[in-house]
Amino acid sequence: MPDDLGLPVDAETALAGAPPGHKDELRLWLRLLTCTNLIEAEIRRRLRLEFGTTLPRFDLLAQLDRAPGGLTLGEVSRRMMVSNGNVTGLAARLEEEGLIERRTSPADRRAQTLRLTPRGRREFARQSRAHEGWIAELLAGLAEEERAALHRLLGRAKASVRAGLEGEAP
Amino acid sequence: MPDDLGLPVDAETALAGAPPGHKDELRLWLRLLTCTNLIEAEIRRRLRLEFGTTLPRFDLLAQLDRAPGGLTLGEVSRRMMVSNGNVTGLAARLEEEGLIERRTSPADRRAQTLRLTPRGRREFARQSRAHEGWIAELLAGLAEEERAALHRLLGRAKASVRAGLEGEAP
DNA sequence: CCTTGATGCTTGAAGCCTAAAGCATCTGCC
DNA sequence: GGCAGATGCTTTAGGCTTCAAGCATCAAGG
Numbered sequence: 001m002p003d004d005l006g007l008p009v010d011a012e013t014a015l016a017g018a019p020p021g022h023k024d025e026l027r028l029w030l031r032l033l034t035c036t037n038l039i040e041a042e043i044r045r046r047l048r049l050e051f052g053t054t055l056p057r058f059d060l061l062a063q064l065d066r067a068p069g070g071l072t073l074g075e076v077s078r079r080m081m082v083s084n085g086n087v088t089g090l091a092a093r094l095e096e097e098g099l100i101e102r103r104t105s106p107a108d109r110r111a112q113t114l115r116l117t118p119r120g121r122r123e124f125a126r127q128s129r130a131h132e133g134w135i136a137e138l139l140a141g142l143a144e145e146e147r148a149a150l151h152r153l154l155g156r157a158k159a160s161v162r163a164g165l166e167g168e169a170p
Numbered sequence: 171m172p173d174d175l176g177l178p179v180d181a182e183t184a185l186a187g188a189p190p191g192h193k194d195e196l197r198l199w200l201r202l203l204t205c206t207n208l209i210e211a212e213i214r215r216r217l218r219l220e221f222g223t224t225l226p227r228f229d230l231l232a233q234l235d236r237a238p239g240g241l242t243l244g245e246v247s248r249r250m251m252v253s254n255g256n257v258t259g260l261a262a263r264l265e266e267e268g269l270i271e272r273r274t275s276p277a278d279r280r281a282q283t284l285r286l287t288p289r290g291r292r293e294f295a296r297q298s299r300a301h302e303g304w305i306a307e308l309l310a311g312l313a314e315e316e317r318a319a320l321h322r323l324l325g326r327a328k329a330s331v332r333a334g335l336e337g338e339a340p
Numbered sequence: 341c342c343t344t345g346a347t348g349c350t351t352g353a354a355g356c357c358t359a360a361a362g363c364a365t366c367t368g369c370c
Numbered sequence: 371g372g373c374a375g376a377t378g379c380t381t382t383a384g385g386c387t388t389c390a391a392g393c394a395t396c397a398a399g400g
Contacts, residue, residue: 136192141330160311
């Protein structure tokens with residue numbers, strides 16, 4: 001009498017084969033995504049309306065602003081977590097607008113160093129002040145302890161994700 | 171700071187020293203953003219590698235999957251929180267691939283109803299199972315209570331943002 | 341030297357996304 | 371009926387983004 005008609009299953013196998021039921025994590029992820037998208041969309045909207053600019057442009061300027069010595073395209077792309085080719089185009093547009101300048105690195109003729117122009121620095125300062133205010137305004141409904149707790153838990157989540165990434169992308 | 175082995179330096183890590191204002195909220199926002207982007211990038215990567223598809227396509231299929239009667243383009247665009255024109259193109263590609271079908275609504279000849287084809291339903295079921303597992307895997311480092319607390323706080327954050335939006339976009 | 345491999349950047353093709361303008365249709369009101 | 375405004379969708383122009391392929395340069399070893 002063959003037992004293998006799919007029937008005899010010990011507890012362990014049963015658990016493994018059971019419907020995963022990870023709906024919880026899924027819900028958490030969807031809420032995280034919604035939350036981020038809500039804020040991000042509003043920030044994009046305001047950057048466009050108030051300054052006629054975009055979030056990627058703003059982000060690139062922000063990177064340069066906090067790196068007084070300038071950054072190479074590659075460094076920018078790593079910090080922004082976007083592809084190399086992406087930064088090429090972004091930098092081209094910002095240079096055209098006179099907000100940044102590029103200079104061939106003296107040490108390595110392959111590398112281009114990006115810097116804010118004086119105008120770029122002024123412009124970013126304006127945008128940055130407004131941006132900071134918008135974020136504070138949107139998160140004003142959270143008490144200070146809630147913000148702290150959220151910050152801490154997101155740190156834990158980030159660590160979890162990075163750990164999950166370790167295994168597959170060496 | 172164990173991050174300097176060529177790993178990406180995210181915006182958050184870079185914002186270390188700065189004096190006054192709403193830096194707290196800013197840091198929270200940057201961490202939220204980093205967290206979301208980290209997960210999202212990985213999901214996009216896996217969708218591409220394992221199924222040769224993209225996140226927007228997956229999202230559109232997901233909307234149709236949970237709406238047995240089908241959805242009009244406008245309903246999809248509202249649920250996905252993207253523009254109308256966006257859905258037009260997305261739906262065109264998915265129809266071309268035979269995953270969805272469109273039909274002019276009998277009640278309103280302007281409206282097109284989208285539905286999964288049987289093949290689309292099978293394909294999405296495969297993708298959906300994998301997707302759920304990925305999310306669970308990436309968030310596995312969080313204890314159940316942490317996930318619950320995070321979910322709750324994100325709900326509070328969402329409410330705060332929506333309240334912040336009320337004032338300006340009536 | 342000079343080859344070999346790595347690194348920094350650019351290019352090209354394709355997809356995603358938006359805002360704005362435009363077309364088709366529907367609805368309500370006279 | 372017929373018109374006015376609202377609604378559903380498409381189109382267009384432009385920007386963002388990625389991946390893959392390619393070019394230039396550098397660094398190390400022969």
